Amino acid sequence: MKTTLDEELEKLLWPASATTESAPSGSLLLAHYTSIGTLEKIIQNNEVWLSNPLHMNDLNELRFGMRESALAFRTHHGLMTACRNDEKHRALLNYFDEKFQRYDLEHAFDTYVFCVSEHEPDNDDGVLSMWRGYGASGAGVAIVFDPTKFEKNERSPLIIDKVAYINPEAQRHWMNEKLDEIAVLVEGRNLSDGDLSSIAYYWLEKVKLFSLFTKHTGFDEEREWRVVYLKERDAETALVQMLGYAITNRGVEPKLKLKIAPLLGIFTDDLSLEKIVAKIILGPSLSSVLANSAVLRLLEVNGRTELAKRVVASTIPFRP
DSSP: OOOOHHHHHHHHHOSOSSSSOOSOOTTOEEEEEEOHHHHHHHHHHTEEEEEOGGGSTTHHHHHHHHHHHHHHHHHOHHHHHHTOSHHHHHHHHHHHHHHHHHIIIIIGGGEEEEEEEEEOTTOSSOOHHHHHHHSGGGTSEEEEEOGGGSOOOTTOSEEEEEOEEOOHHHHHHHHHHHHHHHHHHHTTOOOOHHHHHHHHHHHHHHHHHHHHTEEOGGGGGGOEEEEEEEGGGOTTOSSGGGEEEEEETTEEEEEEEEEOSOBTTTBOTTOOHHHHEEEEEEOGGGOSHHHHHHHHHHHHHTTOHHHHTTEEEOOOOOOO
């Protein structure tokens, strides 16, 4: 049976992330290093907040990926040749620019990320560099999630995947390799307007997630995974009512306030924090008996007695 160009492009450019991981499996645990105040908000509201990546510390990676992928697409010689003439190549670039601008204007604002770090099951101390960078200089907590408890749903607007660490030159090389493959795929075809639109669409989808799931090699010790929300994938508007904002020291920022609760088509009927939180590690600066007792009380006063049983204290001899 003859395949359509759309099917061949999808096969070539999917999965669209930078890694080969399709979903968490086995004994994988993921730790979110944060402050005590954030832990309190999470347990009180049954929600975690996803942030717009342009407010994150690695915003240059996202901007670089999108900017360079657009430049590579517009200047790739193989695509110019495969289009056969200047008119079709201009049409291809117009389709791409139109889709790129639509994403930038309509969807980039409501793209959100929740960052976690791969965590060894027998580690009750956490990772010192993560405490320093994200865990309130050791005075916070690491909330350790079991992502295998989430129901896998290919239609979900939430994507969870592993971050790939790659330097800028390797990113450019990857982009050109993929564009070479597209050029070979479409060479010799009498490309219709629909075909040109499809090429632009699949390339944008590929590089969008590639940009969201890559970071500079200097961050590789973080062993990061990400939960990403893409509004354009939320065809059923299942999570649109969770879009909100937060006032921070940088001003007002858009947020996705993701409820950890049953949600038809997205989460299982029994989803809860108690189901997905494997343990809560107190930071090295909170490892005193007094601090430990205070965190236990925080959990118990808020009706989280089951989570209180999963609290452990880091023994790393670190004081900020």
